[in-house]
Amino acid sequence: xxxxxxxxxxxxxxxxxxxxxxxxxxxxxxxxxxxxxxxxxxxxxxxxxxxxxxxxxxxxxxxxxxxxxxxxxxxxxxxxxxxxxxxxxxxxxxxxxxxxxxxxxxxxxxxxxxxxxxxxxxxxxxxxxx
Numbered sequence: 001x002x003x004x005x006x007x008x009x010x011x012x013x014x015x016x017x018x019x020x021x022x023x024x025x026x027x028x029x030x031x032x033x034x035x036x037x038x039x040x041x042x043x044x045x046x047x048x049x050x051x052x053x054x055x056x057x058x059x060x061x062x063x064x065x066x067x068x069x070x071x072x073x074x075x076x077x078x079x080x081x082x083x084x085x086x087x088x089x090x091x092x093x094x095x096x097x098x099x100x101x102x103x104x105x106x107x108x109x110x111x112x113x114x115x116x117x118x119x120x121x122x123x124x125x126x127x128x129x130x
Contacts, residue, residue, distance in 0.1 A: 030105050034071035035098040036080065041069040043087045043097075058086035 044054050051069075055062040060079060067073040068083065075083070077091065084094040 037069045037071040058082040
């Protein structure tokens with residue numbers, strides 16, 4: 001009988017372990033439904049209107065509008081348009097405000113020292129393209 005050594009994969013690192021950058025947890029990007037809900041809630045509160053008042057004007061149930069404002073529900077474009085109109089906004093205004101908030105939040109994350117995956121790839125000399 002011969003003694004066999006177990007099959008072992010040989011791993012050859014591309015860079016020495018000391019050259020690898022410290023791994024930080026990826027920043028969590030905000031969800032669109034959270035951004036839109038925040039915009040709706042801020043606008044409603046700025047107008048000093050109640051949830052009930054806006055829901056009735058938009059012909060949306062009050063609990064559903066509350067869920068949308070809290071980012072718990074992914075509202076249809078019809079619901080978002082109705083809620084925006086009840087607040088005196090167009091759907092475009094609502095989405096533009098949410099988009100501005102997204103840009104603001106993601107720019108702050110990018111400048112806080114957390115690198116994007118593309119930026120990290122450039123620094124490491126690696127780049128994946130689809």
